[in-house]
Amino acid sequence: MDKAIKRYFPLFVLPTLLAFTMGFIAPFLVGVWLSFCKFTTINDATFIGFSNYAKILTDGTFVHALWYTSLFTIVSVVFINFFAFAIALLLTRKIKGTNLFRTVFFMPNLIGGIILGYVWSLLLNGILLQVERTLTHSSVYGFWGLVILMCWQQIGYMMIIYIAGIQNVPGDLVEAAKIDGATNWQILKNVTLPMVMPSITICTFLTLTNSFKLFDQNLALTNGEPSNMSELLALNIFSTFYGRAGWEGVGQAKAVVFFILVGIIAVTQNVLTRRKEIEQ
Amino acid sequence: MKKTKKMIALWLTSALALGTLAGCGGGSADQNADSTSAADSGAETTAGGSSAPASPSSGEGAVYYLNFKPEQADQWVALAEAYTKETGVPVTVVTAASGTYEQTLKSEMAKTEAPTLFQVNGPVGLASWKDYCYDLKDSAVYKDLSSDDFALIDDGSVKGIAYVIETYGLIYNKKLLNDYIAMDGAVITSADDIKDFATLKAVADDIQAKKDDLGIAGAFTSAGFDASSDWRFKTHLANLPLYYEYLADGITSTDAVKGTYLDNFKQIFDLYITDSTCAPTLLSGKTGEDAASEFALGEAVFYQNGTWAYNDIKDNEVADEDLGMLPIFIGADKEANQGLCTGSENYWCVNSKASEANIQATLDFLQWVVESDAGKNGLAKEMGFVTPFSTFTEEYLPANPLVAAADEYVKNGTVSVTWNFTTMPSEEWKNQLGSAMLEYAQGTGSWDSVVTAFVDGWAAEYQAANN
Numbered sequence: 001m002d003k004a005i006k007r008y009f010p011l012f013v014l015p016t017l018l019a020f021t022m023g024f025i026a027p028f029l030v031g032v033w034l035s036f037c038k039f040t041t042i043n044d045a046t047f048i049g050f051s052n053y054a055k056i057l058t059d060g061t062f063v064h065a066l067w068y069t070s071l072f073t074i075v076s077v078v079f080i081n082f083f084a085f086a087i088a089l090l091l092t093r094k095i096k097g098t099n100l101f102r103t104v105f106f107m108p109n110l111i112g113g114i115i116l117g118y119v120w121s122l123l124l125n126g127i128l129l130q131v132e133r134t135l136t137h138s139s140v141y142g143f144w145g146l147v148i149l150m151c152w153q154q155i156g157y158m159m160i161i162y163i164a165g166i167q168n169v170p171g172d173l174v175e176a177a178k179i180d181g182a183t184n185w186q187i188l189k190n191v192t193l194p195m196v197m198p199s200i201t202i203c204t205f206l207t208l209t210n211s212f213k214l215f216d217q218n219l220a221l222t223n224g225e226p227s228n229m230s231e232l233l234a235l236n237i238f239s240t241f242y243g244r245a246g247w248e249g250v251g252q253a254k255a256v257v258f259f260i261l262v263g264i265i266a267v268t269q270n271v272l273t274r275r276k277e278i279e280q
Numbered sequence: 281m282k283k284t285k286k287m288i289a290l291w292l293t294s295a296l297a298l299g300t301l302a303g304c305g306g307g308s309a310d311q312n313a314d315s316t317s318a319a320d321s322g323a324e325t326t327a328g329g330s331s332a333p334a335s336p337s338s339g340e341g342a343v344y345y346l347n348f349k350p351e352q353a354d355q356w357v358a359l360a361e362a363y364t365k366e367t368g369v370p371v372t373v374v375t376a377a378s379g380t381y382e383q384t385l386k387s388e389m390a391k392t393e394a395p396t397l398f399q400v401n402g403p404v405g406l407a408s409w410k411d412y413c414y415d416l417k418d419s420a421v422y423k424d425l426s427s428d429d430f431a432l433i434d435d436g437s438v439k440g441i442a443y444v445i446e447t448y449g450l451i452y453n454k455k456l457l458n459d460y461i462a463m464d465g466a467v468i469t470s471a472d473d474i475k476d477f478a479t480l481k482a483v484a485d486d487i488q489a490k491k492d493d494l495g496i497a498g499a500f501t502s503a504g505f506d507a508s509s510d511w512r513f514k515t516h517l518a519n520l521p522l523y524y525e526y527l528a529d530g531i532t533s534t535d536a537v538k539g540t541y542l543d544n545f546k547q548i549f550d551l552y553i554t555d556s557t558c559a560p561t562l563l564s565g566k567t568g569e570d571a572a573s574e575f576a577l578g579e580a581v582f583y584q585n586g587t588w589a590y591n592d593i594k595d596n597e598v599a600d601e602d603l604g605m606l607p608i609f610i611g612a613d614k615e616a617n618q619g620l621c622t623g624s625e626n627y628w629c630v631n632s633k634a635s636e637a638n639i640q641a642t643l644d645f646l647q648w649v650v651e652s653d654a655g656k657n658g659l660a661k662e663m664g665f666v667t668p669f670s671t672f673t674e675e676y677l678p679a680n681p682l683v684a685a686a687d688e689y690v691k692n693g694t695v696s697v698t699w700n701f702t703t704m705p706s707e708e709w710k711n712q713l714g715s716a717m718l719e720y721a722q723g724t725g726s727w728d729s730v731v732t733a734f735v736d737g738w739a740a741e742y743q744a745a746n747n
Contacts, residue, residue: 040408041390125565134565136505138724223507225564226724227715242383244708245408246745 035253038246045249052253061228062254065236072143072232073211076150080207081200084155088162089188102163105156113153117220120149135222142222142230149217154210158203165199166192194276201273209266233258341637343371343645346388346395348381348626351591352663359658363648369641378568379507382707385409389631396634396642400440401625402702403533406432407745413439414632414639420647421628421669430668432627440627443650444665447686447696448516448586449620450480450606453598456581459494460487471604477544477611481551487581488555497579498557503549504566505718512568512584513549514714517608518734519621519701521545524612526700533703535742539735544610546727552584553721560721584608586621587682590664605685607694619689623699624668705741712737 005012030042035052039045056062087105091098108116124145125134135141169192177187193200215234218224224231224239231239237258241251347356353375360371374395376384381399388395389412400406406413415437416422422438425431432440457471460483467482474480484499491498503513521541526532528540553560557580569592575583576596583589594600607618630642649655650669656676659665664678677683690696704710716733719725 040411041386041394043390044411121565129562132559132561134562136564137561137722225505225715226718227712242386243711245382245706248386 031252032256035249035256037252038249040245040248042248048249052249053257055247055250056254056257059240059250061231061236061240062233064229065231065233068139068143068229068231069212069214069233072146072214073208076147076154076211077204077207079147079151080154080158081203083151084158084203085162087155088159088166091159092163092166102160105159107156108153109157111153113216114220116149116153117217120145120152120217121221124148136225136230138226139229142225145221146214146217146230146232149221150211150214153217154207158207161199161203161206162196165196169195197273197277201270201277204273205266205269208269209262212262212265233261340369341635341639341641342369343397343638343642344393344395345371345373345397345645346381346385346399347373347375348399348401349588350375350378351588352665355658355662358662359649359655362654362658363645366654367644367648369645371645379511394631394634396631396638397646398629398631400432400627400629402627402699403432404702404704404706404745406434406439406627406629409629410434410439412629412631412633414630414634415439416441416630416643419630419643421643421650424650424669424671426668426670430624440629442624442627442668443659444626445622445624445668446586446588446626446666447605447620447622447683448584448608449686450608451575451583451585451589451593451682452604452606453575453578453581454602454604455599456494456496456578457604460490460581463490463493471606474606474609476615477547477609480606480609481547484551484555484582496557496581497574499555499581500552500557501571501574501580501583502556502558502566503552503563503584503721504568504570505563505714505721506565506567508568509566509571510714510718511710512571513552513717514710515701515704516586516621517549517552517584518545518704518710518713519699520548520608520610520612520697521734522700522704523621523697524610532700534738535746536739537735539731541610541612542731542734544612545734546730548608548610549717549721560723563721564718582606587664587666587680587686590680590682600681603681603685605682605689607689607697617693617695619694619696620686621697621699622686622690623702625699625702705738706745708744709733709737709741712741 034042034045036047036049037045038048038052091101091105095101111119121135124141128134128137128141133141135145173191173195174187177191182190213234214232215238218230218232218235219238222230224235228236228239233254237251237254240247240254244250343360345356345360347353353373356373356375360373363369363371374384374388382405385395385398389398398409398412400409400413413434416431417438419438421441422431425441430442430445431438432442452471454471460466461468461470465486467486468474468479474483487494487496487499504510505513521539521544522537524541524544525537525539526534529538553563557574558566571583571585572589572592573596574580576593576598578597583593590603593603605620607620609615609618612618628646630639630646632639634642649659650667651671656672659667660672660676660678664680664683666678666683667676712733713730716725716730720727720730
């Protein structure tokens with residue numbers, strides 16, 4: 001069997017590899033090359049070296065977007081994981097209608113980001129109308145609007161992952177702890193949490209990268225208003241590329257920097273939480 | 281058993297591979313067949329390339345028009361269909377959503393089947409696209425142009441041709457204004473009395489104070505700063521201080537504005553946001569549709585917009601004969617003679633990087649649009665455009681009451697305000713100004729930052745754009 005797989009390996013890999021090259025590797029390389037170019041349309045570029053990268057810092061919006069995104073990421077990762085885990089704990093107890101609740105909590109995740117953004121902008125603007133404000137009044141409203149939206153969308157998904165993790169905690173371990181006289185809190189801290197560490201790794205990874213790369217929701221909810229103050233990094237790149245004539249290359253350079261940032265953060269996070277995982 | 285598994289594996293793989301290939305093939309076949317829908321998957325086409333015409337079935341090239349004006353989106357599609365019916369040449373019309381023309385154009389132009397006909401908004405817009413503009417000096421459409429004032433000429437070659445002349449000002453509801461005049465203590469006796477900013481302000485303030493008696497929500501429609509509406513202020517309203525400054529200095533463009541008339545700009549903008557249908561803190565979320573519907577439903581008397589807005593407001597509460605237009609007075613000197621703002625920011629450009637056949641097809645299409653009866657009818661009657669072409673004789677004047685109102689001003693000898701916003705240094709400048717105006721309006725920023733965005737922003741953006 002092993003031998004057969006080895007022999008047919010190229011054949012099996014070929015379609016995926018082709019698709020991956022066409023859909024990912026090639027555009028990525030073109031993108032990196034374009035970040036060193038000046039261009040209006042991407043098939044008509046002239047090489048200009050590093051000046052696009054130099055322009056990134058002169059454009060204050062990028063730095064603002066960077067810390068705004070970092071703040072947003074921290075807040076939403078904490079909120080989403082805390083609530084997802086809490087709900088998962090609740091729904092693994094023997095409560096009536098667990099399945100119904102799980103489905104209901106999961107459903108927001110099936111709706112696309114743009115639609116979610118518009119729906120929530122209607123909802124939140126409707127509420128803010130009571131105090132004669134709108135979401136785009138200041139970046140603070142936009143920030144919490146985004147956090148609420150992301151929590152609503154992501155908690156259900158992360159909850160499913162946590163539920164799977166919690167259900168995989170061996171019953172005998174919990175039972176042994178109980179016999180040893182552990183309280184519920186001690187069981188949670190010393191048995192459940194270490195055992196669901198792989199789920200925590202996955203969930204923090206997903207929420208971290210999702211929040212850092214967030215685009216659709218940001219576009220639909222505030223579109224960076226007011227004055228680019230509620231602009232996350234991905235949207236900042238988009239509006240630099242499309243919004244300013246002659247700045248396409250700078251947008252591309254920002255995208256490369258963005259890629260490196262996301263890469264560093266994701267790998268660091270993975271290494272850190274992996275270390276805490278234990279073998280069952 | 282082993283053999284069966286192998287067979288299945290092989291069969292599945294080939295099915296997968298075939299599926300992928302079929303997917304590609306299907307894509308390009310689709311594209312050739314369906315030329316009236318957006319050509320949105322250009323990368324994989326087989327018929328494209330630089331020499332072959334986009335649609336091999338017709339053999340004469342094809343036209344792809346990326347339209348700027350969402351107000352006339354349906355009419356353009358209808359006109360394109362009529363042309364295809366008559367000549368067999370496929371014409372694709374795609375309209376960019378409001379406020380997204382530049383980004384749509386940028387991504388469409390990178391495709392194999394790029395637009396053959398697109399628009400720039402004037403000299404500044406032309407700067408980033410001039411390498412893509414075909415020289416139109418031998419084209420029929422240029423010969424039909426009544427004056428060179430309506431062409432964008434760069435180094436002796438004709439890069440763009442204006443196809444519509446538009447006018448904007450303060451559209452007002454005559455019926456509501458007359459209702460107000462009929463009330464006790466009205467500060468004017470007829471709409472003609474509004475001849476300067478002071479009167480306009482007195483009237484607007486008074487209407488605002490009596491809005492409940494008049495059964496309206498405010499004097500002015502909401503000055504929304506959503507992307508669908510903010511251009512009315514950051515571009516069109518900002519044109520007025522710019523116009524007066526150019527006039528005073530005797531120039532037509534500049535690398536650094538002084539902001540001489542910014543106090544006047546503040547006056548009129550203050551009026552818009554105080555005598556309004558909504559609280560200024562809500563402006564950031566108000567859209568262009570909000571303002572249009574407020575006016576169309578008779579909830580506000582004044583609405584700053586142009587002749588193109590007729591399509592959006594007709595057939596509602598406001599009857600056609602109740603539509604009037606006033607100049608936007610800002611309290612500058614020599615106001616009594618100020619007219620409406622008239623100009624064009626819609627220039628046709630033909631993509632010079634398209635294939636020969638497609639360029640020819642596009643030129644033929646344009647000629648048909650400005651010379652044939654069906655084309656002229658579509659442009660003037662259906663879309664309601666006033667055009668700068670000599671082929672449009674008397675009977676091809678649009679049935680648009682706003683256009684009629686604009687004509688009247690010209691006949692009365694007022695001086696039209698030119699469209700100087702085409703010389704604004706960049707989109708970014710407008711955006712910065714718009715954001716500063718919004719923050720000022722909702723009370724989170726000061727007027728000083730509007731001045732900074734206007735004056736300092738101009739110099740900085742001019743530098744950035746011209747280096």
